[in-house]
Amino acid sequence: MKYFKVAVLLLLATAALTAGCSKKESGDMKTEGERKYFLEKVRNVMVVQAYADGFKDLTLKEKMLAWHLYRSAIAGRDIYYDQNHKHALKIRNILEAIVENPEGIDEEVYSEILEYTKLFWINNSQYDEDNSRKFVPNTSYINFSKAAAIAEANGADFGLEENEDLDEVLSHLRPYIFDRDFEPVKTNKNPGEGMDMLASSAVNFYDGVTLADLEGFEQKNSLNSKIVVQNGELKELVYRAGGDGVEPGMYSNELERSAQELEKAAEYAEPDQANVLRLLAKYFRTGDLEDFRTYNIAWVQNSTKIDIINGFIEVYDDPRAQKGSYEATLELVDEENTSMLRAFAENALYFEQKAPWADEYKRSEINAPVANVVYALLGTGDSGPKSPRGINLPNEQAIREEYGSKSVVLGNVVKARHVANATAEMEEFAVSDEMRERAKEFGGLIFDLKVAMHEVVGHASGKKAADLEGDPANYIKEYYSTLEEARAELVALWNFFDPKLVEMGVAPSTEVGKAGYDEYAMEALTNHRKVPEGDQYEEDHDRATHMIVEYVRRNTNGIKAKKIDGKTYFEVVDYDEMHRGIGEILSKLMEIKATGDYEGAKAIISEYGIKIDTELRDEILERSLAIGMSDFDVVVFPRLTPVYGDDGAVTDIEISYPMDLKTQMLDFKHFFDEKVEETDAEEVVIR
Numbered sequence: 001m002k003y004f005k006v007a008v009l010l011l012l013a014t015a016a017l018t019a020g021c022s023k024k025e026s027g028d029m030k031t032e033g034e035r036k037y038f039l040e041k042v043r044n045v046m047v048v049q050a051y052a053d054g055f056k057d058l059t060l061k062e063k064m065l066a067w068h069l070y071r072s073a074i075a076g077r078d079i080y081y082d083q084n085h086k087h088a089l090k091i092r093n094i095l096e097a098i099v100e101n102p103e104g105i106d107e108e109v110y111s112e113i114l115e116y117t118k119l120f121w122i123n124n125s126q127y128d129e130d131n132s133r134k135f136v137p138n139t140s141y142i143n144f145s146k147a148a149a150i151a152e153a154n155g156a157d158f159g160l161e162e163n164e165d166l167d168e169v170l171s172h173l174r175p176y177i178f179d180r181d182f183e184p185v186k187t188n189k190n191p192g193e194g195m196d197m198l199a200s201s202a203v204n205f206y207d208g209v210t211l212a213d214l215e216g217f218e219q220k221n222s223l224n225s226k227i228v229v230q231n232g233e234l235k236e237l238v239y240r241a242g243g244d245g246v247e248p249g250m251y252s253n254e255l256e257r258s259a260q261e262l263e264k265a266a267e268y269a270e271p272d273q274a275n276v277l278r279l280l281a282k283y284f285r286t287g288d289l290e291d292f293r294t295y296n297i298a299w300v301q302n303s304t305k306i307d308i309i310n311g312f313i314e315v316y317d318d319p320r321a322q323k324g325s326y327e328a329t330l331e332l333v334d335e336e337n338t339s340m341l342r343a344f345a346e347n348a349l350y351f352e353q354k355a356p357w358a359d360e361y362k363r364s365e366i367n368a369p370v371a372n373v374v375y376a377l378l379g380t381g382d383s384g385p386k387s388p389r390g391i392n393l394p395n396e397q398a399i400r401e402e403y404g405s406k407s408v409v410l411g412n413v414v415k416a417r418h419v420a421n422a423t424a425e426m427e428e429f430a431v432s433d434e435m436r437e438r439a440k441e442f443g444g445l446i447f448d449l450k451v452a453m454h455e456v457v458g459h460a461s462g463k464k465a466a467d468l469e470g471d472p473a474n475y476i477k478e479y480y481s482t483l484e485e486a487r488a489e490l491v492a493l494w495n496f497f498d499p500k501l502v503e504m505g506v507a508p509s510t511e512v513g514k515a516g517y518d519e520y521a522m523e524a525l526t527n528h529r530k531v532p533e534g535d536q537y538e539e540d541h542d543r544a545t546h547m548i549v550e551y552v553r554r555n556t557n558g559i560k561a562k563k564i565d566g567k568t569y570f571e572v573v574d575y576d577e578m579h580r581g582i583g584e585i586l587s588k589l590m591e592i593k594a595t596g597d598y599e600g601a602k603a604i605i606s607e608y609g610i611k612i613d614t615e616l617r618d619e620i621l622e623r624s625l626a627i628g629m630s631d632f633d634v635v636v637f638p639r640l641t642p643v644y645g646d647d648g649a650v651t652d653i654e655i656s657y658p659m660d661l662k663t664q665m666l667d668f669k670h671f672f673d674e675k676v677e678e679t680d681a682e683e684v685v686i687r
């Protein structure tokens, strides 16, 4: 499973780490400074840069491992385009050829083609990955074909076969690119009366096949295959490299290259991981699901600093939910954030004792679960540029039951998105420059701290009343999630000013608390945009935030709504007062939870958490649209580059940040151009 919402991070926080806590040195505090997260908007999608600070501290051996896994992930990326649509790769090649050879193309036409190309990269085809609908360029076919002709005259390589002519190819592709009503949906699970699910889905897992045709048809490797009709008969085409007596299958070159990179990576891995990587390489060659199973069993039991998910994994794109979409995600454990989580877990009892609620609801023992936080170093195929925020694998239930599963939170992806949005918000919605300055200084850190305290100290805290039987959730029912999310948020907010944070080495000063409160009040204001229609919040986290800030506004002098030039701001005018209000509502919510008080939960959530001021909403929505805030986002990943010594040996793998989607995508396009023997394993000498 992959998760796209931060809301589910808690679900993932079950993979307890056994390793001891390595406390961060005080004075080695990382502040965000001027780091750039927001890169651009492409229609309604925000593009952000993800960072991976831990990479530079790796040993050369670890970097080499990561480097070959990085290569393996790029080697397979075309497969997902092809799975999404039978012409997606052909269209992408044409788009890239135009974008790389633009001299002489009308500027306006070029910028529309570039926008469409970016959307194509973002979605790995001409279909939106979120809603499965086709999107089209904002320019005409005539303009498009003219631009292509100019690019051709500029010497562009469209990747055509020898007997193909550009004009003919374009005119054939025309409806696929320009006609929104032609093959309108990629994956159509509800095609309507009398319509066939497969025939009405443009996705390329089946060709000329209907659901009825498949009755009684036996597939051998359902995850990594495509079903077609050949000479009037159904045939299963398997994705595999072949070799050792196995016939090569679809995408054999890509999979062989990927397998070779996995084997090279294995040379730099510890023995257990080396075995795992070789098992995956074997599966890429045989395409046999039994080999995939063997690999998964070994993988799930192998906990490593650098890890890769690579293969045919999730089945959401297949209307029948059987075919796996190709993806690769390369991860590096984020020691700093994982150890921050551990530090909070270790000190959970301290925070429990300082909680504002009655002693009878305090725990005397806490076993806070901690998940691994990782940097996503790369996501391709179904995992990029649109990146999941959390991953829990393997999917096979039998393996999960017998051997467990691995959970990660892609911390750098979650953070990039959050900070990018917050930065845009700050310009428009912060009430003072002082607030902006503080946000600049602590922006990323307050996010890390809040997530850590929310997940580790918050949800794990408190205990139910001695005489309450069973789980409070059974009593509080539909109000439970809002109540529990609010409780976790409040615990985080309550502790933001605790000097313990400085002592633990996770915050440079208690000033962090001010930035945390400023941003929280602002978030409650900007959240109004999430209810474009109607007058109430539905989502639990949104209800929780609204309830907290409304409570503080109405019952304390902590936060004031202020109007300047007709614009509304939420200003924290008194941090102590806000802290007091937070303590007050937190003790109330704890008591409600502890006693399983349904009526109490309903009353307080209905009073403060649900209804919004629609006039204020209209204002916020308008301002949000004007500054281009977005709830859809994609990631530009780090770039890895080998550094060679005079003797041709690799002396380092450098990490850098492309800061541009187009640059990264074109890097990938040319990644294997004439670089094949450069890093041949035999020639790489580690010094």
Ligand SMILES: [Zn+2]
Residues within 6 Å of the ligand: 010, 454, 459, 484, 485, 488
């Ligand atoms: Zn939560």
